[in-house]
Amino acid sequence: MSPTPQERRAARHQLGTGSSAPAARRGPSGGRKKPITVDAIISTAFGIVEEEGYEALTMRRLATALETGPSSLYAHVVNKEDLDELLLGRLCAEIDLPEPDPAIWRQQIVGICTQLRDQYLRYPGISQAAFAAAPSNLDTLRVSEGMLAILLAGGIAPQTAAWAIDSLSLYVNAYSLEVSLANKRLSRSDDDWVVSRDELLRRFAALPDTFPQTKRYAAELTAGTVHDRFDFTIGLMIDGLGVAEIPREA
Amino acid sequence: MSPTPQERRAARHQLGTGSSAPAARRGPSGGRKKPITVDAIISTAFGIVEEEGYEALTMRRLATALETGPSSLYAHVVNKEDLDELLLGRLCAEIDLPEPDPAIWRQQIVGICTQLRDQYLRYPGISQAAFAAAPSNLDTLRVSEGMLAILLAGGIAPQTAAWAIDSLSLYVNAYSLEVSLANKRLSRSDDDWVVSRDELLRRFAALPDTFPQTKRYAAELTAGTVHDRFDFTIGLMIDGLGVAEIPREA
DNA sequence: TTCTGTCGTAGAACGGTGTTCGTGTCTACT
DNA sequence: AGTAGACACGAACACCGTTCTACGACAGAA
Numbered sequence: 351m352s353p354t355p356q357e358r359r360a361a362r363h364q365l366g367t368g369s370s371a372p373a374a375r376r377g378p379s380g381g382r383k384k385p386i387t388v389d390a391i392i393s394t395a396f397g398i399v400e401e402e403g404y405e406a407l408t409m410r411r412l413a414t415a416l417e418t419g420p421s422s423l424y425a426h427v428v429n430k431e432d433l434d435e436l437l438l439g440r441l442c443a444e445i446d447l448p449e450p451d452p453a454i455w456r457q458q459i460v461g462i463c464t465q466l467r468d469q470y471l472r473y474p475g476i477s478q479a480a481f482a483a484a485p486s487n488l489d490t491l492r493v494s495e496g497m498l499a500i501l502l503a504g505g506i507a508p509q510t511a512a513w514a515i516d517s518l519s520l521y522v523n524a525y526s527l528e529v530s531l532a533n534k535r536l537s538r539s540d541d542d543w544v545v546s547r548d549e550l551l552r553r554f555a556a557l558p559d560t561f562p563q564t565k566r567y568a569a570e571l572t573a574g575t576v577h578d579r580f581d582f583t584i585g586l587m588i589d590g591l592g593v594a595e596i597p598r599e600a
Numbered sequence: 601m602s603p604t605p606q607e608r609r610a611a612r613h614q615l616g617t618g619s620s621a622p623a624a625r626r627g628p629s630g631g632r633k634k635p636i637t638v639d640a641i642i643s644t645a646f647g648i649v650e651e652e653g654y655e656a657l658t659m660r661r662l663a664t665a666l667e668t669g670p671s672s673l674y675a676h677v678v679n680k681e682d683l684d685e686l687l688l689g690r691l692c693a694e695i696d697l698p699e700p701d702p703a704i705w706r707q708q709i710v711g712i713c714t715q716l717r718d719q720y721l722r723y724p725g726i727s728q729a730a731f732a733a734a735p736s737n738l739d740t741l742r743v744s745e746g747m748l749a750i751l752l753a754g755g756i757a758p759q760t761a762a763w764a765i766d767s768l769s770l771y772v773n774a775y776s777l778e779v780s781l782a783n784k785r786l787s788r789s790d791d792d793w794v795v796s797r798d799e800l801l802r803r804f805a806a807l808p809d810t811f812p813q814t815k816r817y818a819a820e821l822t823a824g825t826v827h828d829r830f831d832f833t834i835g836l837m838i839d840g841l842g843v844a845e846i847p848r849e850a
Numbered sequence: 851t852t853c854t855g856t857c858g859t860a861g862a863a864c865g866g867t868g869t870t871c872g873t874g875t876c877t878a879c880t
Numbered sequence: 881a882g883t884a885g886a887c888a889c890g891a892a893c894a895c896c897g898t899t900c901t902a903c904g905a906c907a908g909a910a
Contacts, residue, residue: 386888409868419889421870430868481774482781486795486803491814498813498821512820517833521767524731524774531732545736553613553736563748564741570762571748583767583837590840636858659897669860671899676858680897 359428362439363486386416388426392436396473403534404475434479439489441469441476447496455504456588462497463522463584470526474533477526506591514591518584525580547572605678612689613736636666638676642686646723653784654725684729689739691719691726697746705754706838712747713772713834720776724783727776756841764841771833779826797822
């Protein structure tokens with residue numbers, strides 16, 4: 351029997367794959383021009399997200415793009431959460447993991463974070479799905495493994511390295527999501543209070559005196575591109591790694 | 601004329617409040633037991649989120665709790681995004697901002713972050729709304745002002761301080777959202793692959809040899825409570841602040 | 851007192867979402 | 881040739897945010 355979507359999902363999380371037939375599918379596909387495959391679903395979904403954003407990725411929209419009805423998707427995918435996981439998996443699979451080089455471990459870590467960020471931003475809003483993703487997915491685990499290897503090669507203590515991976519991943523996700531949402535707000539600019547830097551400066555200047563520091567350092571608060579802030583924060587965390595004390599327990 | 605919800609929202613973002621009558625509302629309220637006020641809406645919404653999570657906060661659910669229909673809410677609130685903003689505003693208003701003390705600026709910053717985290721976790725999932733929130737809300741600006749004052753008192757360079765606030769806020773949001781989502785997954789445990797630490801360890805041990813570091817340091821990777829990781833990351837960032845170089849431009 | 855205008859309340863409906871049920875339809879094996 | 885089973889799909893369910901429209905009660909003016 352061909353694996354049900356549930357079985358595939360379990361396999362992705364390396365639960366008991368147990369029976370799991372050889373999965374050699376014979377092509378039914380009938381009168382269809384192109385049979386619906388999981389891969390076709392994922393590719394089409396990426397296309398939609400890339401062009402219209404993650405919020406546009408609905409089962410109906412996806413089904414329409416595949417020239418079928420919504421229910422047809424559920425033969426290949428457990429539910430939308432499962433689809434998100436598949437997307438995230440393929441996204442992580444694209445990440446290039448360098449061979450750990452102790453001399454440049456910082457650049458290597460920054461490089462991976464930047465790759466992740468760019469992938470997330472290429473498919474706007476998809477990082478939202480990354481928040482809900484379980485940590486036992488094989489593809490995401492592969493990236494973790496790569497980062498862990500680099501940090502360890504860099505001489506970081508295992509416990510510090512393990513937690514740093516969490517911190518970095520979470521921040522990259524959050525950053526990407528925030529930028530995606532900001533871009534979305536900016537694109538549908540029929541709304542008000544999506545403001546340029548000038549407008550923000552003007553508003554800070556107009557604040558009551560209860561906000562002395564904000565008024566005084568408005569320039570600094572609004573300075574830099576978003577990517578500058580990304581580099582700053584990643585640097586902050588990595589620089590902290592050298593001096594981070596080993597957590598008290600374990 | 602009483603301010604429309606749109607006007608109130610604009611005022612919250614301190615746009616041109618312009619005309620804006622004295623806002624002395626005469627009590628219509630008619631045969632209702634309790635008239636629907638913005639405050640009542642917010643309080644009820646907080647109650648729902650506290651008990652059932654942010655995803656349960658729908659306009660219909662909220663209206664039902666207020667013993668009315670969905671459309672009645674739109675006389676007081678522009679839309680759901682506006683409601684989110686109101687909730688976030690009240691949440692931020694609860695944050696206690698200490699008088700800056702240069703001797704303990706680190707503890708003070710950590711304290712604010714912890715307060716934010718606890719508030720976010722008290723109302724599970726509400727940090728999702730924080731991602732979409734515009735940065736010009738007065739209540740959120742108040743917290744930023746407080747953090748900025750503390751960092752400046754601690755001798756941090758203005759530009760570094762400004763960006764650090766961004767980093768810290770974003771991380772606290774992300775952390776809270778992740779923990780909330782994890783708890784949600786854990787509560788509806790009818791699903792599989794929500795795993796205990798033991799199960800996670802077992803799974804790491806069963807990984808193929810492509811994951812040598814993950815297998816070797818499985819203990820470290822799964823060590824600590826989530827709050828330990830929070831403290832670790834915040835500490836990482838704050839420790840990095842001392843040594844952070846001023847960004848190259850401006 | 852009566853009228854009128856205005857504002858909060860609410861029912862019904864619109865277009866959208868994820869998901870499921872039952873039925874068709876075609877392939878591949880016996 | 882016949883049959884079993886997997887795939888596809890239309891229709892439907894329950895829910896979402898939001899809007900249209902009518903209704904009803906109060907304030908102030910005549």
